[in-house]
Amino acid sequence: MHAIEVRNLVKRFGEFTAVKGVTFDVDEGEVFGLLGPNGAGKSTLIRMLTTLMAPTSGTATVNGFDIARQADSVRRSIGVIPQAMTSDTELSVRENLLIYAKLYGVPRERRNRLIPELIEAVELTQWADQQVMKLSGGMRRRVEIARGLVHEPRLFFLDEPTTGLDPVSRVAVWEMLRRIKKERSLTILITTHYMDEADRLCDHIAIVDHGELKALDSPIRLKASIPGKNVLEVSFVSAPADWQARLEALPHVEGVTERDSVFRIATDNGPVTTQALLEAASGAGVTVRSLSVQSTTLDDVFVHYTGRALRDALQEAPTHDFSFITRR
Amino acid sequence: MARMWAIIERELRRFRRSPTLIIVSLVFPIVQLVVLGYAFGGNVKNLKVGVVDQDHGLPAVRIRELAGAVAANARTFQTVPYADPGTALTDLRDGRINGVLTIPPDYSRRVLAGDDPRVALIEDNTDNFVTATLAAAMGDMVGALAQPVATTERVSTEPTLDVVEVYPYVPYIQYLLPGSVVMSIFMMVMIGGGIIFIDDKARGLHEGYLVTPISKFELIAGFNLSGTIKAVMAGIVLMTIGSLIAGIPDPFAPLRLFRLLVVIVVTAMALISMMFLIMVRVSDPLVPRAIFGVLNTLLYFPSGAVYPQQGFPQWMRAIAVVDPFTYAVHAFKCLLLKNTGFGAIGFDLLYLSVFSVIAMSLATRLFRRTL
Numbered sequence: 001m002h003a004i005e006v007r008n009l010v011k012r013f014g015e016f017t018a019v020k021g022v023t024f025d026v027d028e029g030e031v032f033g034l035l036g037p038n039g040a041g042k043s044t045l046i047r048m049l050t051t052l053m054a055p056t057s058g059t060a061t062v063n064g065f066d067i068a069r070q071a072d073s074v075r076r077s078i079g080v081i082p083q084a085m086t087s088d089t090e091l092s093v094r095e096n097l098l099i100y101a102k103l104y105g106v107p108r109e110r111r112n113r114l115i116p117e118l119i120e121a122v123e124l125t126q127w128a129d130q131q132v133m134k135l136s137g138g139m140r141r142r143v144e145i146a147r148g149l150v151h152e153p154r155l156f157f158l159d160e161p162t163t164g165l166d167p168v169s170r171v172a173v174w175e176m177l178r179r180i181k182k183e184r185s186l187t188i189l190i191t192t193h194y195m196d197e198a199d200r201l202c203d204h205i206a207i208v209d210h211g212e213l214k215a216l217d218s219p220i221r222l223k224a225s226i227p228g229k230n231v232l233e234v235s236f237v238s239a240p241a242d243w244q245a246r247l248e249a250l251p252h253v254e255g256v257t258e259r260d261s262v263f264r265i266a267t268d269n270g271p272v273t274t275q276a277l278l279e280a281a282s283g284a285g286v287t288v289r290s291l292s293v294q295s296t297t298l299d300d301v302f303v304h305y306t307g308r309a310l311r312d313a314l315q316e317a318p319t320h321d322f323s324f325i326t327r328r
Numbered sequence: 329m330a331r332m333w334a335i336i337e338r339e340l341r342r343f344r345r346s347p348t349l350i351i352v353s354l355v356f357p358i359v360q361l362v363v364l365g366y367a368f369g370g371n372v373k374n375l376k377v378g379v380v381d382q383d384h385g386l387p388a389v390r391i392r393e394l395a396g397a398v399a400a401n402a403r404t405f406q407t408v409p410y411a412d413p414g415t416a417l418t419d420l421r422d423g424r425i426n427g428v429l430t431i432p433p434d435y436s437r438r439v440l441a442g443d444d445p446r447v448a449l450i451e452d453n454t455d456n457f458v459t460a461t462l463a464a465a466m467g468d469m470v471g472a473l474a475q476p477v478a479t480t481e482r483v484s485t486e487p488t489l490d491v492v493e494v495y496p497y498v499p500y501i502q503y504l505l506p507g508s509v510v511m512s513i514f515m516m517v518m519i520g521g522g523i524i525f526i527d528d529k530a531r532g533l534h535e536g537y538l539v540t541p542i543s544k545f546e547l548i549a550g551f552n553l554s555g556t557i558k559a560v561m562a563g564i565v566l567m568t569i570g571s572l573i574a575g576i577p578d579p580f581a582p583l584r585l586f587r588l589l590v591v592i593v594v595t596a597m598a599l600i601s602m603m604f605l606i607m608v609r610v611s612d613p614l615v616p617r618a619i620f621g622v623l624n625t626l627l628y629f630p631s632g633a634v635y636p637q638q639g640f641p642q643w644m645r646a647i648a649v650v651d652p653f654t655y656a657v658h659a660f661k662c663l664l665l666k667n668t669g670f671g672a673i674g675f676d677l678l679y680l681s682v683f684s685v686i687a688m689s690l691a692t693r694l695f696r697r698t699l
Contacts (some may be wrong), residue, residue, distance in 0.1 A: 052535060084531065
């Protein structure tokens with residue numbers, strides 16, 4: 001059985017379509033990642049699935065409940081960590097969990113057992129009675145994770161859980177999520193714009209851009225689905241006009257793209273192509289300025305399916321800012 | 329209902345940790361009560377009146393003596409003698425004196441001839457309070473001059489008015505207290521309810537609640553009741569401190585305290601319901617701050633808290649009719665100044681209760697369960 005089934009889900013804000021007929025399934029027990037830049041439609045999608053927003057058209061079921069017709073049952077069966085920090089900073093870690101346990105109607109005996117257990121699971125026992133405002137960003141995220149699990153949901157939604165955290169805190173959150181998922185047999189749907197996060201955490205990744213699903217598979221298969229096992233990034237002091245065509249003719253090369261005078265050469269045999277490249281450059285009197293050989297990354301996958309690098313997409317301001325609409 | 333209590337518990341735990349909020353909500357009404365109460369409550373004294381005697385006859389001397397008596401006793405004004413009216417008028421225009429009493433050259437002759445004798449008071453009428461006080465004091469003085477020195481009649485043939493006051497003298501600070509109690513409730517409703525509600529919304533805190541199975545009614549009722557509890561606390565504190573400052577007689581009589589508590593609760597519910605109705609669709613944190621002052625003026629002043637409503641123009645009376653402050657202030661006046669029972673405030677309680685139910689029903693209807 002699928003934990004989530006999404007069929008042709010559409011969300012329009014006036015003339016703008018934020019989510020354009022997305023279809024996918026999430027299996028029980030897996031970590032499913034929605035990968036894309038800001039404004040790609042990831043948060044809108046997660047808000048529809050968590051009943052915070054009504055879809056314009058299409059259907060979706062979460063834990064077998066229809067998001068439009070059985071919203072309350074959906075809410076009871078899921079844990080949600082929204083993108084914004086939603087813990088009460090004036091309250092302590094324990095109080096935050098207590099209030100949410102009550103909001104979910106968790107009986108007293110169960111919450112008395114669960115709250116200390118969850119605080120320990122997110123390694124905050126020492127700070128249990130500390131006000132959240134006195135904790136670091138990473139610790140606050142851990143409070144939110146514990147809070148989202150206070151009613152023992154089967155399915156956990158996390159909207160960019162590590163945005164704004166330093167690299168050390170990010171890794172700590174990943175490890176915690178992996179451990180909690182294993183201990184509690186959770187299904188997790190996570191949105192992120194961090195390639196390494198998606199690569200390390202997710203069983204399946206859906207690449208989302210401009211409200212569309214561009215690709216969906218496991219990280220390994222996604223990487224295997226694009227040309228080349230390796231990518232050579234090389235720049236030259238003065239490359240002749242037909243240089244790209246000559247690079248494409250090198251052995252094992254499956255594709256060459258050029259941007260800002262940097263050539264990205266996809267190859268299924270990095271060492272052989274590198275050797276041939278250096279010989280070709282030497283023979284043509286072209287000086288190599290820089291050269292690096294990498295394995296295919298999710299960034300390459302993103303470039304392949306969307307035509308742009310994720311780091312570039314992240315720097316682009318979203319064309320439509322819906323924060324003012326979604327908060328109404 | 330358990331979820332509603334969770335919202336109340338959360339709000340009250342936060343409130344307990346925000347002493348600044350409590351202080352800010354109480355300081356303004358107390359300061360206003362004290363400053364306005366003492367500023368407007370006293371009699372105007374020590375005004376300066378220039379006296380220009382162009383007559384120098386015996387009746388003119390009598391006027392000067394009477395003016396001197398007022399200056400020495402009631403001290404409403406002090407007299408400053410002037411030799412010529414030109415200098416006196418120049419000083420009046422320059423603000424050195426507040427009025428000029430002119431005794432014309434033929435005053436004594438007209439008094440003796442019984443030929444409509446007149447004195448003139450020239451006033452700086454840019455200040456209505458000063459003008460009214462001066463005119464009243466001079467009017468009394470001239471009226472005293474007109475009285476015969478002795479009467480031979482044992483029984484007066486003219487009708488006279490005896491004024492009997494039902495209640496002890498009410499100083500202006502006591503008159504202001506009911507409005508200040510309502511103001512403290514309103515301040516807590518706005519700061520502890522409206523502003524925090526919208527700030528939480530803007531910070532995304534509401535997203536956290538909306539993904540839980542809490543219903544619209546439980547959410548609004550939770551916010552309303554927690555806001556009411558906070559506002560009731562503010563009202564009780566202000567009523568206690570204010571009663572002591574204003575010198576309300578026997579302020580802690582148990583029955584009166586009970587009645588006051590009922591009015592505070594009903595008022596707090598009405599104002600918090602009104603606030604949620606206004607804020608239910610607002611998401612910009614600037615809005616509650618921007619309308620705070622406007623609402624305060626629009627509700628407080630037409631309520632009769634500082635001035636009787638009978639003196640208002642028609643449009644302002646129309647506001648007063650629907651203004652919940654009006655009924656709350658009336659109820660507090662009855663209890664604090666007259667120590668009446670529920671009979672005198674029944675309509676006030678009914679209006680405030682109906683107002684609460686309507687406002688809360690509308691707010692719940694308008695509240696969106698989704699973003």
